Amino acid sequence: MGLLDAKVGLVTGSGQGIGRAIAQAFAAEGARVLVSDFNTASGEETVALIEAAGGEALFVAADVSDEGAVAGMVQAAVDKWGRLDIACNSAALSRGSGPIHEYSREVFDQTLAMCLTNTWLCMKYEIPAMLANGGGAIVNISSNASLRGQAFNTAYAAAKSGVNLLTKSSAAEYGAKNLRINAVSPGVVRTPGLEAYFEAEPDKKPGLERAAVMNRLGEPEEIAQAVVFLCSERASFITGQILSVDGGGAVR
Ligand SMILES: NC(=O)c1ccc[n+]([C@@H]2O[C@H](COP(=O)([O-])OP(=O)(O)OC[C@H]3O[C@@H](n4cnc5c(N)ncnc54)[C@H](O)[C@@H]3O)[C@@H](O)[C@H]2O)c1
Numbered sequence: 001m002g003l004l005d006a007k008v009g010l011v012t013g014s015g016q017g018i019g020r021a022i023a024q025a026f027a028a029e030g031a032r033v034l035v036s037d038f039n040t041a042s043g044e045e046t047v048a049l050i051e052a053a054g055g056e057a058l059f060v061a062a063d064v065s066d067e068g069a070v071a072g073m074v075q076a077a078v079d080k081w082g083r084l085d086i087a088c089n090s091a092a093l094s095r096g097s098g099p100i101h102e103y104s105r106e107v108f109d110q111t112l113a114m115c116l117t118n119t120w121l122c123m124k125y126e127i128p129a130m131l132a133n134g135g136g137a138i139v140n141i142s143s144n145a146s147l148r149g150q151a152f153n154t155a156y157a158a159a160k161s162g163v164n165l166l167t168k169s170s171a172a173e174y175g176a177k178n179l180r181i182n183a184v185s186p187g188v189v190r191t192p193g194l195e196a197y198f199e200a201e202p203d204k205k206p207g208l209e210r211a212a213v214m215n216r217l218g219e220p221e222e223i224a225q226a227v228v229f230l231c232s233e234r235a236s237f238i239t240g241q242i243l244s245v246d247g248g249g250a251v252r
Pocket of ligand 1: 012013014015016017018019036037038039042062063064065089090091092093094118141142143144185186187188189190191192193194
């Protein structure tokens with residue numbers, strides 16, 4: 001028996017990193033999973049990994065900034081398996097923006113769009129699909145950058161703090177309809193996205209590698225286990241929460 005047996009799930013940005021680990025964990029716990037990413041090669045690779053482990057998955061290419069693609073992504077899960085029960089919105093791109101007086105409005109606008117607006121857009125289509133079947137659970141991927149100020153990462157920190165309040169506010173709207181909405185806030189996690197960030201901002205690497213009080217990076221699978229829990233019946237009375245999975249980074 002898996003924690004997510006008989007559920008139909010969707011994970012955005014599941015071509016690599018945290019999103020891929022979440023899709024794999026959903027499948028390992030018995031869910032059928034719609035894998036979505038704008039990178040087709042990596043998304044198909046995630047499906048192959050899930051199938052090789054005995055799970056069931058379908059890849060749909062979707063850029064989550066494109067409303068038509070988001071609508072099609074949700075519909076694809078409903079068409080294939082008849083409903084949508086659980087979703088994790090993980091797709092985002094992060095980059096250090098630098099000092100506020102040096103970066104352009106374009107960087108700010110793009111970061112908000114990639115991290116906050118896209119999450120809202122996915123929820124807009126996931127929610128009615130879940131309500132059509134009596135409820136469900138959504139987990140948005142936030143970031144510990146949202147919890148307190150983070151110098152030179154202002155646009156990303158502001159966008160992810162927006163994800164937190166989007167999560168809490170929508171939880172208040174849909175709780176009475178049996179739809180739970182939570183967020184997981186990762187600390188510093190070993191992913192291709194983090195490696196790219198370290199390459200772009202090498203001076204940030206030593207500090208970020210020591211961000212956790214446990215003195216190590218997190219692994220994508222450790223984030224995925226928290227998302228599985230929040231999507232499962234074990235979290236049946238939990239909604240509107242921001243759960244840090246950060247090796248204690250938030251208490252350093
Ligand atoms: N890695 C960390 O240390 C860390 C820390 C805190 C929060 N996070 C958050 O976790 C999530 C995943 O991060 P990661 O490190 O695994 O990233 P990653 O860059 O390794 O992977 C992101 C995936 O999302 C996809 N993607 C990005 N934008 C997309 C779009 N518009 N449409 C469709 N697919 C898109 C990419 O193709 C990629 O497969 C993000 O929300 C990120 O902000 C990561």
